[in-house]
Amino acid sequence: MGDQAELDQCPESVKEALENGDDALIAEKVKEYLEKQEQVPLNIAVTGESGSGKSSFVNAFRGVDNKDENAAATGCVETTTEVKSYNHPKYPNVTLWDLPGIGTTKFRADEYLEHVEFKKFDFFIIISADRFRENDAKLAQEIQKMEKKFYFVRTKIDHNMQDEERSQRDFNEENTLDRIRKNCTEGLEKLHIPSPKVFLISNFEPHQYDFERLCHTLEEELPQHQQHVLLLALPNISQEICNKKRKILKAKIKYCALMSAVGAAVPVPGTSVAVDGGITLKFVRKCQDVFHVDGVKLLHSLIKEPVESGKKMTVDLILRVLSSSVVFTSLIVAEEGTRFIPIFGIPIAMALSSIATYTALTFFLDKFTEAAQKANMKAVGLGTQV
Structure with a gap:
């Protein structure tokens, strides 16, 4: 730590303790600094219609198997009727919130956000297993009004790839992915969402498709103090x-x-x-x-x-x-x-x-x-x- 460049990069409290030469204070301030980094909160909202795979996404993002006792409940029937929080198994400061699909509630998009207490979320993941619908677009527009970030995630892409491969004589994975991505993007633009960010993923094969691109985008668009929190909590995909x-x-x-x-x-x-x-x-x-x-x-x-x-x-x-x-x-x-x-x-x-x-x-x-x-x-x- 004697190098001047490293000293300049130290947090102010540690730098002052070093300059004073107080060993006990140095130890205290370093400990405080490291603990503070561990406590930075990150709250991620995940919403989508029944059967879209949002609960499986919550589990995949946390590196938790669907059968684990700490997993979000999954199934084709809507299993989420109220907001449920799921802490990361290793990082309790990282929380994914499984929200009821807007189509399953009696609220309009603006009322829905108030109902789920949108202010506590750092960003929203809007999930669909096929095409994004009017409710998804309305929700995104309201989120944008609240100056929050949102991302569209199209799940179950592995199923689509299997179906397309069986039915197409000249199947090409990249061309098929581009076509699905284009369809999702154009559909959202018709619903008045300009330049939507769409990611194609498989909850069961996070090493494939756009899961890594999604993680990279989230990292880039988070404030710096939350970027490290996100990265450390991610599965090794x-x-x-x-x-x-x-x-x-x-x-x-x-x-x-x-x-x-x-x-x-x-x-x-x-x-x-x-x-x-x-x-x-x-x-x-x-x-x-x-x-x-x-x-x-x-x-x-x-x-x-x-x-x-x-x-x-x-x-x-x-x-x-x-x-x-x-x-x-x-x-x-x-x-x-x-x-x-x-x-x-x-x-x-x-x-x-x-x-x-x-x-x-x-x-x-x-x-x-x-x-x-x-x-x-x-x-x-x-x-x-x-």
Whole structure:
């Protein structure tokens, strides 16, 4: 954190603590900053007629199976009569709201928005399994009046592709997708929605079609403080999303390293190592949640040990993995040895502790990213090489 460019990028509260040289205040402000980032709310409204697949979309977006106990109820009959909220399983600050289809209520479009308390939503996803209808267009127009964003999502595209392939002698997937997208767009324009944003998706095959394009569009159009929240909560549907997640987590490592340096300022043998273990454990658990990777299985594979049933992620397991690294072990030994050197020992120990933590967290981040990318490649049928 000594680099001036990095110091300039620090939040003001952390920068002030660094400039004052107050170790306790530095630790407090870094902790506050990281926790505040975890608490940024994101509220996504999802609406559509019965049988459109909106509840399945809510589940797919959260990476939850339709059969999961935390899944939104699905079915051809309208199962949503009131607004229902579904928190992301790993990020409670991210909430998808399953709204009743406007056609199933007694409200006009403007009254409907008041009924569902539209002000709390950051944007709206309007879903249909075939063509978008007048009610969808009226709702979009009212949302626009309220200066909120909305996106049209056409679901069950996988079914359409199967039907078209069976019935067309010269079937071409790209041409068929373009035709469906054009039909949806022209239909909405006739209903007075200029330049509508239409995305063709399959809730059961999010790696295909426009799911990634939808995610990219949402990311671009969200305020910056919510972009990271969205990206970390997304399922790993592409290599690009995995890489973006890695970039976000990599930016947090310098703050974790700073916390480690502060811990090394305490002149008690083993204190910093304990702090580093706790910091690293928390970061590794974060990587598990972000990349949807079995961390215990991954870490055991790194030390070539079988995984016993019921094993949990622990500091001991993490340190065993790191102990196989000569560089990391050398840094820890050097840190413990230098903290008692008169005058210069503590600053040297702080620097070494910061470097050791930065090195360890980057190592684990790379391993989790690689595992997520391999899983993604396997899911899209491209093998496991990355």
